[in-house]
Amino acid sequence: MTGAQVYWEDVEEGQEIPPFSRKVGYMELNRFAGANDELVPIHMDPDYAKDVAKLPDVIVMGNLKLAYIANALAAWAGEDAWIEQLRVDYRKMDIVNTTLSAKGKVAKKYERDGRRLVELDVWVENDQGEVTTPGSAVVRLPARGG
Amino acid sequence: MSKVITEAAQALVSVEQAPMTIEIEKGALRKYAMAIAWPEKPDARYVDGSGGVIAPPTFCTSFHWLAPLLEKINPSMPAYRVALNGGNEYEFYEPIRAGDALTARPKLASLSEKPRDDGGVMLIIDLEAEFTNQTGARVLTARQRLLRIYGPENLT
Numbered sequence: 001m002t003g004a005q006v007y008w009e010d011v012e013e014g015q016e017i018p019p020f021s022r023k024v025g026y027m028e029l030n031r032f033a034g035a036n037d038e039l040v041p042i043h044m045d046p047d048y049a050k051d052v053a054k055l056p057d058v059i060v061m062g063n064l065k066l067a068y069i070a071n072a073l074a075a076w077a078g079e080d081a082w083i084e085q086l087r088v089d090y091r092k093m094d095i096v097n098t099t100l101s102a103k104g105k106v107a108k109k110y111e112r113d114g115r116r117l118v119e120l121d122v123w124v125e126n127d128q129g130e131v132t133t134p135g136s137a138v139v140r141l142p143a144r145g146g
Numbered sequence: 147m148s149k150v151i152t153e154a155a156q157a158l159v160s161v162e163q164a165p166m167t168i169e170i171e172k173g174a175l176r177k178y179a180m181a182i183a184w185p186e187k188p189d190a191r192y193v194d195g196s197g198g199v200i201a202p203p204t205f206c207t208s209f210h211w212l213a214p215l216l217e218k219i220n221p222s223m224p225a226y227r228v229a230l231n232g233g234n235e236y237e238f239y240e241p242i243r244a245g246d247a248l249t250a251r252p253k254l255a256s257l258s259e260k261p262r263d264d265g266g267v268m269l270i271i272d273l274e275a276e277f278t279n280q281t282g283a284r285v286l287t288a289r290q291r292l293l294r295i296y297g298p299e300n301l302t
Binding site: 022027028031032034035036037038042052053054055061062063064066067068070071074079082083084085086087088089090093135 | 174177178180181182183184185189191202203204207208210227228230231232233234235236237238291297
């Protein structure tokens with residue numbers, strides 16, 4: 001759910017955005033698999049994940065973690081904001097039934113070509129506090145008074 | 147000397163592939179918005195917007211623009227143990243709306259491989275695509291890194 005509109009003037013470098021957290025079980029994975037047309041055995045079938053792919057268990061889709069990061073950004077920034085860039089690296093696998101939190105922190109605030117922009121470090125961390133999915137984002141924010 | 151990259155696959159690097167059309171359906175947007183918000187309700191913009199339903203930013207991960215390119219690369223490449231998503235990068239220019247018809251222009255950006263401790267190889271496939279909508283406006287640039295793990299059993 002989107003919060004109150006954030007204005008560029010009110011953003012400070014170093015501030016953190018509210019996290020978006022979910023415990024990612026088979027309900028979350030299967031709903032996303034159907035919606036994203038990503039019906040892949042390593043995300044659905046524990047026997048395949050362990051015996052064939054030699055993974056610890058079924059793993060969470062990178063695309064779902066990316067969506068959670070975008071959810072955190074959209075909820076913080078407000079309806080009049082626009083995500084211009086989003087980049088993530090999937091450095092570590094996240095296992096089914098883990099609670100994941102998508103987070104962000106303002107790294108830089110600047111203007112370019114008349115656009116008021118905020119660059120953020122974004123990431124997903126697991127319930128052990130490990131960063132599994134680091135990334136960055138650039139969000140365009142409105143100015144107060146339009 | 148490359149263990150898995152074939153000349154046929156290497157020859158595809160930087161060659162722009164045939165454009166493909168992606169139709170944006172309202173029901174698909176709704177289903178995706180519900181899935182990424184679950185178990186909470188989806189953002190209203192993505193299911194019932196007064197200005198028309200717009201796509202969540204990451205809806206683009208459902209576009210399957212990779213498939214035709216991978217179908218060209220795969221035949222000459224050896225079987226692997228597992229494929230993993232290495233990372234995504236997107237630049238968003240304009241909203242994508244229900245009813246839009248997007249044109250994707252994909253290409254293979256690069257192929258490389260790294261040795262693994264188990265004697266296998268990790269193949270890195272970098273792909274990218276430009277997307278325009280039915281008015282010709284650029285809406286999205288997408289970059290995808292795929293990782294294919296080859297264990298020793300795949301290299302014999």
